[in-house]
Amino acid sequence: MAKRLGKTLIEEYDIAIGMIKIKILHSSFRRKMQIDESGEKLVDLRVECPKIDYVIADYLNQDGKHQGEVEDAYFVRESIARMINTAQAALPDGFRLLVRCGYRTPEVQARQYIHDYAELKQKNPSWSKEKLDYEIEKRTDPPDVGPHCTGGAVDLSILNDQGVQPNMGTDMGVFNFDTYTYSDTISDDVKANRKILIDAMQSAGFFNFPGEWWHWSYGDREWAFANNKTAFYGAIERRQPTLSKSGHFNDIVVQASKRILVESN
Numbered sequence: 001m002a003k004r005l006g007k008t009l010i011e012e013y014d015i016a017i018g019m020i021k022i023k024i025l026h027s028s029f030r031r032k033m034q035i036d037e038s039g040e041k042l043v044d045l046r047v048e049c050p051k052i053d054y055v056i057a058d059y060l061n062q063d064g065k066h067q068g069e070v071e072d073a074y075f076v077r078e079s080i081a082r083m084i085n086t087a088q089a090a091l092p093d094g095f096r097l098l099v100r101c102g103y104r105t106p107e108v109q110a111r112q113y114i115h116d117y118a119e120l121k122q123k124n125p126s127w128s129k130e131k132l133d134y135e136i137e138k139r140t141d142p143p144d145v146g147p148h149c150t151g152g153a154v155d156l157s158i159l160n161d162q163g164v165q166p167n168m169g170t171d172m173g174v175f176n177f178d179t180y181t182y183s184d185t186i187s188d189d190v191k192a193n194r195k196i197l198i199d200a201m202q203s204a205g206f207f208n209f210p211g212e213w214w215h216w217s218y219g220d221r222e223w224a225f226a227n228n229k230t231a232f233y234g235a236i237e238r239r240q241p242t243l244s245k246s247g248h249f250n251d252i253v254v255q256a257s258k259r260i261l262v263e264s265n
């Protein structure tokens with residue numbers, strides 16, 4: 001189902017065995033949204049937020065293989081770190097936030113996008129290019145609009161007062177019908193556990209992407225659209241991206257973005 005809003009396109013996906021529907025802003029729509037970049041720097045959560053815990057995500061390296069924990073994931077914009085402390089303080093006594101991923105480089109995001117697109121194509125050889133483009137929108141963001149590339153998004157869960165992650169329905173990064181924040185297939189226990197996270201994060205000013213209970217952002221385009229504001233965090237580089245074999249600066253991101261731009265027009 002596609003709805004026209006002016007010149008833009010918003011896809012509304014029918015997602016569950018149940019009746020839950022969520023809206024996902026198409027990447028071509030987000031690409032056109034204005035950003036008044038604040039210039040805020042990236043800071044290390046391990047320094048700024050001493051009370052929280054980590055189970056850091058795994059990323060793909062240049063060969064498309066998993067490379068283990070990546071330091072970038074500990075970084076977020078300054079305001080995000082302050083807001084995470086506010087959310088932490090709003091949790092019940094003894095509970096802690098458990099962070100999986102803050103910042104992600106555009107290069108890593110591009111690798112993930114290319115990998116996921118290729119995998120989707122391989123698993124579904126009969127799908128047209130149009131179908132592949134439609135389906136990838138539900139899974140992975142292109143690097144130029146990926147919220148984690150702005151430093152304004154964070155994936156996180158909670159640890160209870162026993163230091164254990166309560167049943168949140170799925171692990172972070174696992175996709176099924178229970179992944180949607182307000183899925184109608186989750187138990188009352190899971191709903192109650194998610195509510196602890198939701199209440200703390202919302203009280204600090206974060207916006208939840210409804211397709212992933214763990215994904216929260218502020219200042220990026222998804223937050224801006226939901227709050228009728230202008231985004232102030234765009235994609236940012238934490239350090240010089242890896243040089244490719246050909247020696248060109250960041251060319252994996254450039255190539256991926258070019259291809260994506262061509263395909264989305």
Ligand SMILES: [Zn+2]
Binds near residue numbers: 214
């Ligand atoms: Zn996320």
